[in-house]
Amino acid sequence: MDLDSRVPSGPLAEKWDAHRFALKLVNPANKRGYRILVVGSGLAGASAAATLAELGYEVDCFCFQDSPRRAHSIAAQGGINAAKNYQNDGDSVFRLFYDTVKGGDFRSREANVYRLAQVSVNIIDQCVAQGVPFAREYGGTLANRSFGGAQVSRTFYARGQTGQQLLLGAYSSLNRQIARGKVHMHNRTEMLDLVLVDGHARGLITRDLLTGEIKRWAGDAVVMATGGYGNVFYLSTNAKGCNVTATFRAFKRGAGFANPCFTQIHPTCIPVSGDYQSKLTLMSESLRNDGRVWVPRNKEDVAKAPGDIAESDRYYYLEERYPSFGNLVPRDVASRAAKKVCDDGFGVGHVVEGRRNAVYLDFADAIKRDGRDMVADKYGNLFDMYERISGESPYKQPMRIYPAVHYTMGGLWVDYNLMSTIPGLHVLGEANFSDHGANRLGASALMQGLADGYFVIPYTIGNYLVTAHKGEVTTDHPAFDETQSAVEAKQAKLVALDGATPVDAFHRELGLIMWEYCGMARTAEGLKTALVKIPELRERFWKEARVHGGGDTLNASLEKAGRVADFLEFAEVMVRDALERDESCGGHFREEHQTPDGEAVRHDETYAHAAVWEFKGEGETPVRHTEPMAFEHVKLSTRSYK
Amino acid sequence: MRVTFKVWRENDEVRGFRSYAIEANEHMSFLEALDVVNEMIIREHEKYPEGPIAFDHDCREGICGMCSMVIDGHPHGPRQATTTCQLHMRSFGDGDEILVEPWRARAFPVIKDLVVDRTAFDTIQQAGGYVSVGTGAAPDANALPIGKTVADEAFDYAACIGCGACVAACPNASGMLFVGAKVVHLAILPQGNVERSQRVSAMVAAHDEAGFGGCTNHEECEAACPKEISVDAIAKLNVELMRAAVRS
Ligand SMILES: Cc1cc2nc3c(=O)[nH]c(=O)nc-3n(C[C@H](O)[C@H](O)[C@H](O)COP(=O)(O)OP(=O)(O)OC[C@H]3O[C@@H](n4cnc5c(N)ncnc54)[C@H](O)[C@@H]3O)c2cc1C
Ligand code: FES
Numbered sequence: 001m002d003l004d005s006r007v008p009s010g011p012l013a014e015k016w017d018a019h020r021f022a023l024k025l026v027n028p029a030n031k032r033g034y035r036i037l038v039v040g041s042g043l044a045g046a047s048a049a050a051t052l053a054e055l056g057y058e059v060d061c062f063c064f065q066d067s068p069r070r071a072h073s074i075a076a077q078g079g080i081n082a083a084k085n086y087q088n089d090g091d092s093v094f095r096l097f098y099d100t101v102k103g104g105d106f107r108s109r110e111a112n113v114y115r116l117a118q119v120s121v122n123i124i125d126q127c128v129a130q131g132v133p134f135a136r137e138y139g140g141t142l143a144n145r146s147f148g149g150a151q152v153s154r155t156f157y158a159r160g161q162t163g164q165q166l167l168l169g170a171y172s173s174l175n176r177q178i179a180r181g182k183v184h185m186h187n188r189t190e191m192l193d194l195v196l197v198d199g200h201a202r203g204l205i206t207r208d209l210l211t212g213e214i215k216r217w218a219g220d221a222v223v224m225a226t227g228g229y230g231n232v233f234y235l236s237t238n239a240k241g242c243n244v245t246a247t248f249r250a251f252k253r254g255a256g257f258a259n260p261c262f263t264q265i266h267p268t269c270i271p272v273s274g275d276y277q278s279k280l281t282l283m284s285e286s287l288r289n290d291g292r293v294w295v296p297r298n299k300e301d302v303a304k305a306p307g308d309i310a311e312s313d314r315y316y317y318l319e320e321r322y323p324s325f326g327n328l329v330p331r332d333v334a335s336r337a338a339k340k341v342c343d344d345g346f347g348v349g350h351v352v353e354g355r356r357n358a359v360y361l362d363f364a365d366a367i368k369r370d371g372r373d374m375v376a377d378k379y380g381n382l383f384d385m386y387e388r389i390s391g392e393s394p395y396k397q398p399m400r401i402y403p404a405v406h407y408t409m410g411g412l413w414v415d416y417n418l419m420s421t422i423p424g425l426h427v428l429g430e431a432n433f434s435d436h437g438a439n440r441l442g443a444s445a446l447m448q449g450l451a452d453g454y455f456v457i458p459y460t461i462g463n464y465l466v467t468a469h470k471g472e473v474t475t476d477h478p479a480f481d482e483t484q485s486a487v488e489a490k491q492a493k494l495v496a497l498d499g500a501t502p503v504d505a506f507h508r509e510l511g512l513i514m515w516e517y518c519g520m521a522r523t524a525e526g527l528k529t530a531l532v533k534i535p536e537l538r539e540r541f542w543k544e545a546r547v548h549g550g551g552d553t554l555n556a557s558l559e560k561a562g563r564v565a566d567f568l569e570f571a572e573v574m575v576r577d578a579l580e581r582d583e584s585c586g587g588h589f590r591e592e593h594q595t596p597d598g599e600a601v602r603h604d605e606t607y608a609h610a611a612v613w614e615f616k617g618e619g620e621t622p623v624r625h626t627e628p629m630a631f632e633h634v635k636l637s638t639r640s641y642k
Numbered sequence: 643m644r645v646t647f648k649v650w651r652e653n654d655e656v657r658g659f660r661s662y663a664i665e666a667n668e669h670m671s672f673l674e675a676l677d678v679v680n681e682m683i684i685r686e687h688e689k690y691p692e693g694p695i696a697f698d699h700d701c702r703e704g705i706c707g708m709c710s711m712v713i714d715g716h717p718h719g720p721r722q723a724t725t726t727c728q729l730h731m732r733s734f735g736d737g738d739e740i741l742v743e744p745w746r747a748r749a750f751p752v753i754k755d756l757v758v759d760r761t762a763f764d765t766i767q768q769a770g771g772y773v774s775v776g777t778g779a780a781p782d783a784n785a786l787p788i789g790k791t792v793a794d795e796a797f798d799y800a801a802c803i804g805c806g807a808c809v810a811a812c813p814n815a816s817g818m819l820f821v822g823a824k825v826v827h828l829a830i831l832p833q834g835n836v837e838r839s840q841r842v843s844a845m846v847a848a849h850d851e852a853g854f855g856g857c858t859n860h861e862e863c864e865a866a867c868p869k870e871i872s873v874d875a876i877a878k879l880n881v882e883l884m885r886a887a888v889r890s
Binding site: 047050051054065066067068069070072074075084086122124125126127128129130131133134135136137138139140141142158159161163164165168171172173175176178179185187210239240241273274276277278279281282384385388389391454455458500501502504505546548549553554556557 | 685694732774775781831
């Protein structure tokens, strides 16, 4: 597997500039002769599709929702980072770069992260020009807040709906290109396979979710921006439709899958309330700016109303354990700390399956200090959301929160040009692996999605088209027949599932296995158990699951079955990755590797690399390759937030 | 709690209401209760040949605008400022029969059961719901100061999730609140000023062409909007239209 990162030589700060100069340009008049297939209309996909069309390319864009505006990016709450230094508090491109590499626990590629920090400033300009209503100060300038893992205030936000406003901005640019006829939008269309011609990504096989029609699309390059795979855990903060299907099927066609075990567990989510639960709701990280996290100091108090627990009997464990970052430690650290206090018997809230899995997030001090109005101005919609779900008001009593699966740092391997190991297949946004290492800092996914789509792929794709692309291909090529037949055979197998058990039941069961053995704390023994349980579950799925109805109509149980079947295979790759990575780093915590007080211990001599998995055929064990991560500008050190 | 869902079914097999009784729990969301119904239908498929209920949903946290049901006669159900996915069973009582129907409007044809086609909303946005600024052409973000009150007001209109409850609630099936929200969001910001006249004319024309009705001030849309977008959007939209007419 060719894992050449193609990082340009030269000083870090000049790499991207020099690279842009070195990239071959497509003659403007020739651009309309190229068709780019963009899968996904989230921040990464919509920004890429719109920008590529502005440049003159012909674009087809696909999403499975009924409108591109509904991509999962819409749900992001807290904000987006940028090294604007508008607050004059010492921020810079280098500091954002440094924080992101350190936050990722030294498992990301320096050059990519530096470029991300550089273009972050352009993103804010672009979004403001589109009319994104970011929060502002009375004087009319943009407001900022701080986010976990950073000591400067560099996060831009639009109340608690930043993702929505950024996505609607990208959607508006996309609409303008749809109106011009430059982007052809295909809603309610799911990509089921990637078509390779002479080893290059040249097309897609899709299913029309309304009619069931299986269709083929030929193009000159493919861009996948299909989001993350957190739903492998069944319960997560992701939208219900989020899936691994597009990336996993590309993996099966030869794209390397990097660091699949790097998943982020977000510390502040509404706890599970019962086994009917279909998803978990995030309470934005921004709440930790003003909310204080605590549990009772004494086990006798866990069932008491929080107001009845004296100040001296409250254990503000983050503030005590991490005095310099306090409640603002990065997500992985905060999540593990919450798990630890609950494991030790200090959790609060309802008893679910014999445990109290919640900690308090308390705003009483903030309300006393700043007044209810100011708190409502910052967090009003989040407080309302919490109240709708839990029936309790955070203005009157602390929220109860617990960690939940949230984001996946792993994804398809890409080089500096965002191209996967399959020539012509480019991967953007959460679907790729490049920028967040083993842990993503808050407010950096939105930044990465838009950086990839607005400011990176528009340049790098041209270079591929000029230098490597191999002539015209139409859907008559035999590769399309073969791939379509394979897809149809797979669909037929799913439609034929006539057991009695709903697909969701298998998904839920997979989620429990993954949470138990491949969740917040992992051990070799547990992971090996998962490697036995997952294939068993997969076998039962193919025997006992039921898909109701045919393939030629809107059929949610068929759609789910396809996604769950892929999760059931992918989960195994993920567990293998977690098992092979015999160290703790970022969100990947192996209990065997920790300090006496429970902090993660990395093994840089052996594991300072990205693990990249190669598919070797159905039923075969995938093979693990590595891309070494060299740290020339940020010294490899033990992260300390004490 | 025991509840019965009386659900509109519309597909090749059935056209009409069907009832499904389940044991629910007050902490369940409304869609989780429907999941329970669908799992029951699959497990007891011989008893329910009509198959699981098709409904749109995705984020399940009130922001994607995908979920869309009329519950007991109200778009998104009885609770103010709450989408279907955010509604919880604690809003209902033991023994309740709950009526569930799709959005009904000429411009939103039913596709299957509770799923409707809202492409017309995208078409309206494509007609002009944007600022024509290409990637890379933006000045520094702080070069254009915008007062906090203006920015906050723009946000209030920009908060629309495009669910279509306003249309479902309106006796004329008008989409004017949806159009107004975007027109006003961009009209009050300096960035949107240049294309203000074209935008409002083009979006209203696209709205009318898509088969939505006209606004006759029933104000049902505001009451149904899960994001509490004010009907002032429609008054301001009309001012924008007049302004555009005067200028042209
Ligand atoms: C609740 C929540 C809050 C968050 N808050 C923040 C925050 O405050 N700041 C931050 O930086 N990040 C945040 N994140 C993370 C961030 O929102 C996501 O990582 C990011 O938006 C992903 O964008 P994307 O464009 O890569 O993918 P997505 O937005 O997930 O888009 C995926 C697209 O791919 C399409 N698609 C997927 N599979 C297929 C297929 N097989 N065929 C066709 N189309 C397909 C979908 O239709 C969709 O259009 C949050 C995430 C969650 C869950
Ligand atoms: S499912 Fe997204 S708003 Fe209801």
